[in-house]
Amino acid sequence: MGKKKNVWKYAFTGLIICNLLVTGILLWFFFSGSDQQKIPRNTEVNEKTHSEFIISVQKEDLNKLINHYIEKEGLNGPIHYGVYLTDEVELYGEVSVFSQTLQLQMTFEPIALENGDLILKQKNLSLGDVKLPVSYILKFIRDAYKLPEWVIILPNDKQVYVALHRMRLNNDIQVRVQEFNLKEDRISLRMLVPSE
Numbered sequence: 001m002g003k004k005k006n007v008w009k010y011a012f013t014g015l016i017i018c019n020l021l022v023t024g025i026l027l028w029f030f031f032s033g034s035d036q037q038k039i040p041r042n043t044e045v046n047e048k049t050h051s052e053f054i055i056s057v058q059k060e061d062l063n064k065l066i067n068h069y070i071e072k073e074g075l076n077g078p079i080h081y082g083v084y085l086t087d088e089v090e091l092y093g094e095v096s097v098f099s100q101t102l103q104l105q106m107t108f109e110p111i112a113l114e115n116g117d118l119i120l121k122q123k124n125l126s127l128g129d130v131k132l133p134v135s136y137i138l139k140f141i142r143d144a145y146k147l148p149e150w151v152i153i154l155p156n157d158k159q160v161y162v163a164l165h166r167m168r169l170n171n172d173i174q175v176r177v178q179e180f181n182l183k184e185d186r187i188s189l190r191m192l193v194p195s196e
Contacts, residue, residue: 050192054178057187059085081145087183089120095127095144102128104141108160116176116190118162134158 047160057065066083081093081104089108095099104127108120127137135155142153150166153159164175179185 036152050174051195053193054192055189055191057189059182059185059187064185085182088123089182093145095140100128102130106141108184111181112177112180115165116178117164118177118180120131120160120162122158122160 012049022071026127063083063085066085081091082093084090090108091104091106091108093104095104097156105125106122109123111119111121113119122134122138125134125137127140130137135158138153138155138158142155147153148167150163152161152163164177167175169175172194176190176192178188178190179186
């Protein structure tokens, strides 16, 4: 009878150690690494070498373009996500943690900057039933998702900086935001096309 008690004692101790290890790994995963990222400096475009066009687009068309870009550039990788423009910018995705899939939902308020870049101010965020500060979840997303180098997550500021001046389309075409009013579906972009 004494040996059976010891087996259960060791099994229970082993279970506690496994739980502590899993908790430790999760905490390390969420809190490790640097959370300092810098906003890149905007480089002005030489108007003599570029022609400028103003393009007005609707949310529906921009939704298709954004998600096509995510697919084309292979940005989903093992973690699938999509971005949708409603009255706000919404991101939906799935994150796998220890064979469990957590649903990710984020909403942002977009703010167009004078330099043509865009700031997405975090409004709502949920990652399954995980209750962690927004800054830690944003840091986790920054580290887990394969994002273009011109999309910069700033966990401490609870923002995403979209450095459009760093994005290059075919033939070195550049894009800047002129107006980004989702509620009234008024979106206009400056397209800078090399003319030399």
